[in-house]
Amino acid sequence: GQQLNQSPQSMFIQEGEDVSMNCTSSSIFNTWLWYKQDPGEGPVLLIALYKAGELTSNGRLTAQFGITRKDSFLNISASIPSDVGIYFCAGVINTGTASKLTFGTGTRLQVTL
Amino acid sequence: NAGVTQTPKFRILKIGQSMTLQCTQDMNHNYMYWYRQDPGMGLKLIYYSVGAGITDKGEVPNGYNVSRSTTEDFPLRLELAAPSQTSVYFCASSPNWGNEKLFFGSGTQLSVL
Numbered sequence: 127g128q129q130l131n132q133s134p135q136s137m138f139i140q141e142g143e144d145v146s147m148n149c150t151s152s153s154i155f156n157t158w159l160w161y162k163q164d165p166g167e168g169p170v171l172l173i174a175l176y177k178a179g180e181l182t183s184n185g186r187l188t189a190q191f192g193i194t195r196k197d198s199f200l201n202i203s204a205s206i207p208s209d210v211g212i213y214f215c216a217g218v219i220n221t222g223t224a225s226k227l228t229f230g231t232g233t234r235l236q237v238t239l
Numbered sequence: 240n241a242g243v244t245q246t247p248k249f250r251i252l253k254i255g256q257s258m259t260l261q262c263t264q265d266m267n268h269n270y271m272y273w274y275r276q277d278p279g280m281g282l283k284l285i286y287y288s289v290g291a292g293i294t295d296k297g298e299v300p301n302g303y304n305v306s307r308s309t310t311e312d313f314p315l316r317l318e319l320a321a322p323s324q325t326s327v328y329f330c331a332s333s334p335n336w337g338n339e340k341l342f343f344g345s346g347t348q349l350s351v352l
């Protein structure tokens with residue numbers, strides 16, 4: 127099946143630092159999604175991107191849909207302790223009856239005070 | 240507003256036992272999904288349903304069965320539990336075809352020993 131390579135695998139940063147992570151694929155996607163998973167919970171959608179080159183913000187989070195449609199980037203500015211969690215990218219292809227999502231392997235973010 | 244509710248939260252099974260993971264949603268969503276999450280891996284789709292009475296296989300369906308008798312409920316059945324089915328299972332729903340924004344439950348952590 128399709129593979130989404132997400133990097134870095136994990137990050138340890140200090141409160142107040144900016145964070146960058148990315149997701150790359152050998153396949154083209156119609157949509158890119160970024161989810162966050164808090165410990166013991168299911169993933170929650172942060173940002174959805176629908177067009178190549180699109181740049182979208184949600185508070186301190188900014189994500190971009192890569193020009194080639196094979197990658198996406200997520201930036202978090204001025205990190206705070208509640209940013210801790212696992213961040214997943216997901217690429218979407220719309221098939222005949224349902225959208226097919228492929229999830230990345232996740233970036234685990236730890237924030238120290 | 241409960242969203243997607245999964246039970247149980249944790250379960251330990253012996254090899255060969257069977258069990259049903261329950262999932263219910265109160266958002267009147269047509270689409271429901273079962274994913275499994277293994278350490279260091281992205282979420283893998285097991286089965287999905289586009290509406291009551293209609294189910295289809297995802298990426299990793301072997302060893303599982305599903306049914307969708309109502310819009311609200313989408314249980315996942317393990318008939319003969321195997322150690323390879325040790326994982327965290329997430330149920331999700333979305334409202335319409337082409338709407339890839341999934342709402343996830345909080346997960347069921349299953350260990351097969």
